[in-house]
Amino acid sequence: MATVTFDGASRYYAGNDKPAVDQLDLEVEDGEFLVLVGPSGCGKSTTLRMLAGLEGVDEGAVRIGERDVTNLPPKDRDIAMVFQNYALYPHMTVADNIGFHLKIKKMPKAERAERVLEAAKLLDLEPYLERKPAKLSGGQRQRVAMGRAIVRRPQVFCMDEPLSNLDAKLRVQTRTQIASLQRRLGVTTIYVTHDQVEAMTMGDRVAVLKDGLLQQCDTPIGLFGRPKNLFVAGFIGSPAMNLIPATVNGDGAVIGGQPIGLTPAQREALTSPNVVVGVRPEGWTLKPAGEGIGAMVEVVEELGSDQFLYCSTSAELTAADASEAADESEAPHTITVRAPGMSAFQRGEKVGLVPQPGAVHLFDAETGDRLPD
Amino acid sequence: MSTVVDRPVTVTEVDGGGDPPKARERRRWGLTIVGSIVALIFLFPYLIMLIGAFKTRPEILRVPPTYLPQEWAPSNFLTMWDTPETPLPANLLSTVVISLCGTALALLAALPAAYYTARHNFRLKLPFLLLVLITQMLQPTVLASGLFREFITLEINDTWLTMILVNAAFNLSFAVWIMHSFFASVPKEIEEAAWLDGCSRGQSLTRIMLPLVWPGIVTAVIFTFIACWNEFAASLILLPTDTNQPLTVALTRFIGQYESAWQYVFAVSLIGIVPVVALFALIEKHLVSGLTAGGVK
Incomplete structure (x- = not known):
């Protein structure tokens, strides 16, 4: 077990001036479960593959503990990886x-059998x-891939969308199993x-991550809050946060x-009178x-436990006073609101x-x- | 209104086939007869070869010809090894050496080429693969005179080596292409998993990739070996000495301007096809597809 450090690590693909991973600085603590998340093409899998040694590092360095592994082949990195398609050896x-x-x-056969x-x-x-x-179900194959990783007792687990x-x-079900297994084994894990x-x-x-750039690295509560x-x-939270353009x-x-108050610090930090107001559905x-x-x-x-209302501010405004909607801040918006499950809200209702x-x-x-703030 | 079916649905019902049993029986017999006739047409030359190999020289030239030998002559298979026309033991050895070495050489060159082209992208990959394919389109006879001059310059003319090189070169493209497609069908992640499991590139190739592309290798071996074994045109031009010539060329020496020993032609032909048929029978069970099933989702 060890820390993992990306020190200004970049990866360029041939024929592309824009890096797939751009100057990534990231420190993963010993035994930590770090998740890399982002939309398709954001560089999360490339980051994982750079750590595993399956992609080269064009700039910067990657370290596992104190060891610089930037130029080491995959076999010498002491990393176990679970692939998206499991990549089991079909003939074994x-x-x-x-x-x-x-x-x-070359572990002795008896010891090997015991570990397996x-x-x-x-x-x-x-x-x-x-x-x-070939004779296993998808879930069983996924567990074999996990078994192949944990039997090694490696320094780092890399998991590339293993549940997709x-x-x-x-x-x-497997999500919970993987999380509890990782906590029990205490192996530093990077999960894409x-x-x-x-x-x-x-x-x-x-x-x-987005476009190869690290946007934020925080606890789930920190990211959400x-x-x-x-x-x-916009990315974290489901349904997504309502992001409403407004003029100050x-x-x-x-x-x-309706005005939403700004603190003096917020007013000072503004670069223009335009802001985006974010309010989660809840x-x-x-x-x-x-x-x-x-x-x-x-x-x-209606989800049973919750109810999501997709509301439009336009209809109401048009009915009340259409002339006031000329201002950009008064432009129509769609707002998602979470209400308690089984609420009596109806389509067309004014709220x-x-x-x-x-x-x-x-x-x-x-x-x-x-x-x- | 829906009805509930409380008995198993038969194949006939699913197919919608409503033929009465007699008509189905007639169709089955009809297909069997037609199939047998077609099989007989294809097998007839082999039958002639087999029967001819057991006929005496006067009988084989008799007009009208006989269907079955009136006097069986298995001695043809003994006397054919020692005839003035050609040194048959040397010809057989020549065929075996040229075929084995040619196949081995083609495979040795094709295996890394197929692996590399399947696994790596490089600028001229497609032109390279097309160039390899183009060599398959050239007949040995087209190049024979050029090769003849080349081998004289290299001072290896009229040796087994010339035909080993020629056979390997002419079969290289087929071997590369067939194995390329097999290598390409193995997901890259399986090989990457092997690297992460501690394999070097060589180990991942021998322990993971080769067992997975085994059907491709077997296919390439069979077809290359058969092509080498049956090669005629280039050998005829490039190997003038009778002791160096393979069976295919030696066979022609039994057909002369004034007399032909057809019984030997058939007997040697029979001997010639036995190893190929045996090879097919031995290796056929390895020609299974779907070895990579289950490796990935």
Whole structure:
């Protein structure tokens, strides 16, 4: 077990001037579970592959503990990896797949069998040890891939979207298993996913990437509660945070005719009068029509435990006073609001929306950065 | 209104086939007869070869010809080894050496080429592969005179080495292409997993890749070996000495301007095809696809 350090690490692909990973500075603590998350093409898998030695590092360095592994081949890095498609050896049995590394390291047969059995017990794979991967289900194959990684007792686990090929129910189940297994083994783990629910539920910390650049690395609570910029604010959270452009006047940032106050520090940090107001769906209080921001319910999504209302501010404004909607800040918006499950809201119903105290995030519209609290 | 079926649905019902049993029986017999006739047409030359190999010289030239030998002559298979026309033991040895070495050489060159082209992208990859393919389109006869001059310059003319090189070169493209497609079908991640498991590139190739592309290698070996074994045109031009000539060329020496020993032609032909058929029978079970099944989702 060891720390992992990316020290200004960059990766350029042939024929592309823009780096896939751009000057990445990231420190992963010993035994930490770090999740790399971001949209397709953001460089998260490339980052993982740079650590594993499957991609070169064009600039900067990668260290595991005190050891600079930037130019070491994968076999000398003491890293185990779980691939998205599992990459099992199809011509070997489950036992041989799990014990392959130990065989290459010339571990005595008896000890090897013991270690394989230990890993198989941990993953409930004992009955399948003599089967070939083709005779296993998707979930079993995924567990074999995990077994192949844990039997090695490596310094670092790398996991590249290992759950993406499982069905929804199995994914949730395996997610918990992987997280608890990692806590029990205490091996430093870097986990790549594009699923932000996976990221938030599994990681000690989550690193959000976009276009090869690290946007923010924080605890799940930190990312959710204090997103550093507009991208993180929009990416983390499901349904996504409502991001509403507004213009700042003497009263504050105005949405639907309602001003949202700015602190002196926020006013000072502004580069223009334009801001983006971010409020999560659960950050609204629903009021009767006429109070707060007027809106009309366009769609009701009932999930049982929650209800999501997709409201439009335009219809209400048009009905009330169309002439006031000329200002950009008064332009129509769609706002997602979470209501308690089984609520009686109907499509076409007029409601009032009031942001809860402390639920408002303000971002500079020009730079996209969060304004100081 | 829907109805509930409380008995198993038969194949006939699913197919929608409503032929009465007699018609189906007639069709089956009809197909068997047609198939047998087609098989007989294809097997007839081999049958002639087999029967001819057991006929005496006067009988084989008799007009009208006989179907089955009136006097069986298995001695043809003994006397053919010592005839004035050609030194047959040397010819057989020549064929075996040229075929084995040519196949081995083609494979040795094709294996790394196929692996590299399947696994790496380089600027001229497609032109390279097309160039390799173009060599397959050239007949040995087209190049024979050029090769003849070249081998004289290299002072290796009229040796087994010339035909080993020629056979290897002419079969290289097929071997590269067939193995390239097999290597390309193995997901890259399987090899990467092997590297992370502690394998060097060589180890991942021998322990992981080769077992997975084994059907491709077997296919390449069979086809290359058969092509080397059956090669005729280039050998005829490049190997003038009778002791160096392979069986395919030696066979022609039994057909002279004034007399032909057809019984030996057939007997030698029979001997010539036995190793190829045996090789097919031995290796055929390795020609299975789907070895990579289950490796990835």
